[in-house]
Amino acid sequence: MNMFGYFRIPSISSRSFKVWQRNRDVFMKDVKLNFLPPFLEPILYLLALGFGLGKFIENIDGVPYANFIAPALIAISIMYASFFECSYGSYVRMHYQKTFDAIIATPLSIEDVIAGELLWGATRSMINATVMIPVISMFGLIDLRYSLLIIPFAFLGGILFASIGMCFASITPNIMAINYPVLLFITPMFLFSGTFFPLSALPETIQYFAIAFLPLAHIVSVVRMLSFGAPTTIIVFDLMWILVISVILVILSINLMKKRLIV
Numbered sequence: 514m515n516m517f518g519y520f521r522i523p524s525i526s527s528r529s530f531k532v533w534q535r536n537r538d539v540f541m542k543d544v545k546l547n548f549l550p551p552f553l554e555p556i557l558y559l560l561a562l563g564f565g566l567g568k569f570i571e572n573i574d575g576v577p578y579a580n581f582i583a584p585a586l587i588a589i590s591i592m593y594a595s596f597f598e599c600s601y602g603s604y605v606r607m608h609y610q611k612t613f614d615a616i617i618a619t620p621l622s623i624e625d626v627i628a629g630e631l632l633w634g635a636t637r638s639m640i641n642a643t644v645m646i647p648v649i650s651m652f653g654l655i656d657l658r659y660s661l662l663i664i665p666f667a668f669l670g671g672i673l674f675a676s677i678g679m680c681f682a683s684i685t686p687n688i689m690a691i692n693y694p695v696l697l698f699i700t701p702m703f704l705f706s707g708t709f710f711p712l713s714a715l716p717e718t719i720q721y722f723a724i725a726f727l728p729l730a731h732i733v734s735v736v737r738m739l740s741f742g743a744p745t746t747i748i749v750f751d752l753m754w755i756l757v758i759s760v761i762l763v764i765l766s767i768n769l770m771k772k773r774l775i776v
Contacts, residue, residue, distance in 0.1 A: 523624040523767040532616060532629020533636065540637075551594075551644040555586045559652060562709070573711060576741075583654040584740035585708040587663060588670070588733040590641040595634040595671035596699060600678035600691050603630050607682070613774060623774055627767045631675045638671025639664060656742035663739050670732045673755055676762035677728070683769035706730040707737075731755050 540547055563579030570578045606612040616626050643664050650657045681694045705715065706729035712720050723730045731751040738744045 519768045519772075520761070520764055521768060523628070523764060523771070524622065525624050525628045525767075526622070528621045529625040529628035529632065531621060532626050533632045535612075535616075536630070536633040537636070548640075548644055551590055551641040552648060554590070555583070555645050555648050558586050559583065559649070559654070563652075563654070579652070580654045580741075581737075582709055583649050583652070584737040585733050587642055587645050587649070587667075587740070588706075588729060588736040589703060589708060590645055591638040591667050591670045591732055591736075592674050592699070592702065592729050594637040594641045595673075595675040596678040598637045598678065599630055599634040599675040600682045600694070601688065602634075603679060604682045604685065604688050604691065606630075607770075607774070608688070617774070623771045624767055627679065627770045631672060631679060631763060631766065634675030634678065635668045635671030638674070639667040642667035655740040659739045659742040659744075663736055666735060666739070669752075669755060669759065670735075672763065673728055673732075673759040676759065676766040679766035680762065680769055683766065683773045702727050702729040707733045728755070728758065 559579060559582075563582055567578035567582075572578070573581045613623075613626055617623055621629075646655070646657070646660050646663060649655055650660065681691055685691050705719070706712075706723060706727050708729070712723055712730065715723070731754050734751045735748055735755075738748050
């Protein structure tokens with residue numbers, strides 16, 4: 514496959530929803546365990562950082578520290594849920610469980626299988642956001658009216674990180690190698706995307722780099738504006754960046770995984 518082949522528009526049908534349904538059914542078998550992390554994590558982070566460390570930190574742009582990091586926790590959960598579902602999770606289903614091989618033996622195409630995986634990864638992000646928003650709102654840290662808009666937005670952000678995870682799953686030689694993008698890409702985003710301190714605290718060059726190349730910076734920006742109930746025109750730029758990059762990465766991830774499965 515030449516370079517242009519990686520960006521060929523894939524042929525996807527409504528049958529990809531069957532893959533989504535299959536993954537949903539597996540998820541629901543351990544639904545209580547799956548809902549526990551997005552319920553407990555924001556409480557632990559807020560108690561340790563927001564209310565603990567926050568006592569020693571002055572307000573950031575006039576916002577108490579707990580209020581500042583609360584939206585970032587939702588954004589981080591959006592990233593983690595879809596990325597890990599479509600990197601480690603998809604790799605396990607592809608390589609160890611041979612789920613992809615079994616599904617491809619049915620009328621579903623390879624493109625349908627990968628598209629279904631991406632849709633499920635995005636759904637995991639939306640589920641996490643749905644669980645976390647009421648928990649954080651109980652602390653009075655976000656505007657619940659606007660924050661409800663984060664739920665549909667979480668699906669878009671989930672598509673972005675699901676496709677990133679799928680790209681890595683398609684090229685990694687073994688499951689342990691996925692630790693490299695986690696260490697070198699996901700962890701830096703976790704720390705330097707305006708999550709625990711504003712981007713303006715970084716050198717100007719790093720600020721531009723984060724805005725240009727770190728998807729989480731845009732997710733945090735949108736979630737924070739919606740959480741505060743104060744969206745500005747910047748949200749249009751963030752949404753357009755996320756949408757354009759998501760389309761490119763979805764196409765790339767499907768073609769990369771198709772090449773791996775065929776070979």
